[in-house]
Amino acid sequence: MAMSVVDRVSYIQQIxxxxxxxxxxxRLDLDTRYRHSFFGIGWSLLRPMAMTAVFCVVFGKLFNLSLAEYAPHLIVGMTVWQFFTESLVVGCNTFTAGAAYIRQQQIPLAIFPLRTALATAFHSLIALGMAIGVSWFFKGSLDPVAMLSLIPAIVILFLLSWCLAIVSGFAFTHFPDTSHLLEIGLQVLFYATPILYPANSFASSRGHVTFVLEWNPLTSIIALVRVPIVEGTLPSMQQFGMSLAFLGVVATIALVLLRKLERNLVFWV
Amino acid sequence: MSYIQFSNVDLEYPIRENYSMTFKEFVLRGLLRKKKTAVQSVKALSDLSFDIHDGERVGIIGLNGAGKSTLLRTIAGVYPISGGQRDVNGAVCSLFDIALGFDFNATGWRNVHIRSYLHGETPATIQPKLEEIADFTELGDFLNLPLRCYSTGMVMRLAFAVATSRRPEILLIDEVFSTGDMLFQKKAEARMRNLLQTAKIVVMVGHDLAFLKEFCTTIIWLHHGRIQAVGPAREIIQAYQSNAAQLLHAA
Structure with missing residues (x-):
């Protein structure tokens, strides 16, 4: 059952x-998260801040990096990582949270992952603002041209988040184990991604590690945000290409899942 | 011109042995190349054909589990059909599970907005309706409080007011609405009657045969997901009642 262009356009119109x-x-999600807590928006900032502080003390020593060098690197990496994991983890419940609406009328289901992606993007943008502030504090200046390249990077990240939430939402409604698998998978992925350590830390040693880091799409995705802020240069075409390719793969999976499973999802939520 | 046309519609409902398959099961079944028997399907509706046109008031009757609510949800487009042709033309308003999906930490007003937006309203179209909705609920300042401070009755009033604030062409009503407290309250009854009169097509599921006989032009009698009979209200309800009497007698 191929979806025609007309169907696709009308699907977007419905959304x-x-x-x-x-x-x-x-707005409701943001309100429940912020308005009813003492620190409000501060919580979005506090978490990466605290993590960065701890890691700076421990790993800064280990990697022999100065605070000024290491803190911006780490905090930007943590922010992007947080965005990535939250899209997947919160995405698990995206359809179950909308079950009451799904059972009442026919609605385009992609709006629920969109809700997840938008709320997640909101927290992450605040955290990113802080990460930029921290970098500016330690480096003393930011390159304006390089900073402009953050705009396409944020668009890519947002679309990625939407697609990831679609995939994890469908996976979770069909296999509730998904959330546990995700927990383990993300833990492994965290260490297989240059968040704590610089991407070139293993450059001298040829082997599996370099291979993993080179082909891990998250390496490029983090670089899209990290390079302009921390290094003050534009990300390479290879990094953009790799990120877009990863987005393409995830988007294709998301679209296939939507096409195959959307209509029957009402029976599973 | 609104209409509902069903021709040979089938609906299969997947049911799993357990609530859902675990990943282990999925992998093992894949490795052992077992058929995915974990998913069973139940044929909830089979071979339904009928036409409903402007001005018709249709009642769906049948024993418990006959597929009445399923049919209503299939007309609404909530359930995907597995065979046949479903053709529905007109703005549909479905009155089932109206109190589901409210956010209990959000205020009454907020919930009114969210629910109306779900129905396709915009801030501009919702504005003139707000006062009328608030008047009907008689909740006053409570509308500024989160729903968790409401009693069950207050939540129902809010749900009812929002759900019935629309002017749909096709109105689908589940039995909760045709009986129970709602219609006994004079105000709700008047509002409901008004809604029933303005809709071009009304389809309702109910057990209150006297009401259906008075109100409906056509009755669809379902039995085990199939149409047992369809036709003028009086005739079909009489047949249904005598059938029920026979069953009682036999028992």
């Missing part, structure tokens, strides 16, 4: 027609 609905759900 747009319900914009006030999903937008108010996002």
């Amino acid at each position: 747009w027609a319900l914009r006030y609905f999903w937008f108010s759900l996002v």
Whole structure:
């Protein structure tokens, strides 16, 4: 059952027609997260801050890096990583959270992962703002041209988050084990991604590690944000290419899942 | 011109042995190349054909588990059909599970907005309705409080007010609405009657045969997911009642 172009356009139109609905759900999510807590938005900042502080003390020593060098590297990496994991983890519950609506009327299901992606993007943008602030503090200056390249990077990251939430949402509704698998998988991935350590730490030793780091798409995705802020240069074409290719793969999976499973999801939530 | 056309519609409902398959099961079945028997399907509706046109008031009757609510949800487009042709033309408003999906930490107003947006309203179209909804609920300042401070009755009033604030062409109502407290409250009854009159097509599921006989033009009698009979209300309800009497007698 191939989806025609007309179907796709009308699907996007349906999402747009319900914009006030999903937008108010996002606002609700943000309100419940921020308004009812003492620190409010501060929580979004506190977590990466605290993690960065701890890691700086431990790993800065280990890698023999100065605070000024290591802190910006780490905090930007942590911010992107946080965004990535939250999209997947919160994405697990994206459809179950919307079950009451799904059982009432036919709605384009992609709006629920969109809600997850938007709320996650909101926290992450705040955290990114802080990460930029920290980098500026330690480096003393930021390159304006390089900073502009963050715009396409953020667009790529946002689309990636939406697609990841779609994939993990479908996976979770069909296999509730997904959340446990994800926990383990993300733990492994965290160490297989240059977040704590610089991407070139293993450059001298040829072997599995370099291979993993080179082909890990997250290496490139983190670089899209980290290179302009920390190094003040534009990310390489290879890094952009790799990120887009990864987005393409995840988006294809998400679209296939939507096409195959969307109509029957009502029976599973 | 609104219509609902079903021709040879089948609906299969997947049911799993357990609530859902574990990943272990999925992998093992894959490795052992077992058939995925974990997913069984139940044929909830089979071979349904009928046409409903403007002005018709249709009642769906049948014993418990006959597929009445499933049919209503299939008309609404919530359930995907597995065979046949489903053709529905007109703005559909479904009145089932109306109190589900409210956020209990959000205020009454907030919930009114979210629910209305789900129905396709925009801030501009919702504005003139707000006052009327608030009046009907009689909740006053409670609308500024989170729903968790409401009593069950208050939540129902809010849900009812929002759900019935629309002017749909096709109105689908589950039995909760045709009986119970709602219609006994004079105000709700008047509002409901008004809604029933303005909709071009009404399809309702109910057990209150006297009400259905008075209100409906057509009755669809379902039995085990199939149409047992369809036709003028009086005739079908009479047949249904005598059938039920026979069953009682036999028992």
